[in-house]
Amino acid sequence: MLHTPTSALTILPLEDALCLDQTLHCGQAFRWREISPGVHRGVAGDRAVSVWVQQGYLYVSGDDAPDAEAFWRNYFDLNTDYTAIKTTLSAHPPLKAAVDYAPGIRLLRQGAFEALISFIISQNNHIGRIGAIIERLCERWGEDLGGGAYSFPTPERLAALSLPDLAPLQAGYRDKYLLDAAVRVASGALDLTEVAALPLAEARAALMEIKGVGIKVADCALLYGFYRAEVCPMDVWMKRGMAALLPEGWPESVRPIAGIAQQYLFHYARTCPEALSGG
DNA sequence: AGCCAGGGTCTGC
């Protein structure tokens, strides 16, 4: 199917805070770039768009599909009550500090395969470089969406490649891991639709059958690709943040949304110097 | 130049 850039504009009312800079550049997604102040361009699925927030509305430019409104409402999680979430989190002072630091963060609902591959690439890597590798991946094997934008490659397209093909990615030792993931998904050995319906422990175990996927990458896929909001990926920054701010672990009331709490705490620990120094 | 990064695997205890 052929897509051409369009000027179609979707306007979505915001009932809670949404800060695009905080949400799109806090390490949960890697395909968004700020092209002018406050305007971000990126791709989700086969939709390449520019987005910005103005006076309580989210503007999405470039998607003329009939379901554009529903798609972007879902992507930016606009059907979830973040005021209620932040009230729950703010009952605990360390979490209140994290929420107040960046209250416009929301959990994006990304595609399962894209999230899986992206976080395989993320292992022992820097956020900036993860984005660069993913960009090369999409430019080479994604669908051309026009305007210099490319979709995320399909499992089938990646599964047809060999390791030497992947060398230009400069992904290091992770290339064989992402190839294994693509082969398993494309062959049907790993059915992501089935994973979505599995109990948490089984879903995690299914993902961890992929070479190079341990508990952290599996949890990132579950949180960002399957919207398991109770899953909390523990990377080096979260370990530091939890040790400094919540040494007793998550409060009971937070556990069902620990993944969302994690997003605030991760960003706080990683970017605010005072967060880890006895705040 | 060395250290680190949204880790995982393998080995050895």
Place this chain on the structure above:
DNA sequence: GCAGACCATGGC
């Protein structure tokens, strides 16, 4: 079950 070496790459 846990510690340590090792893995590719590039920014700082």
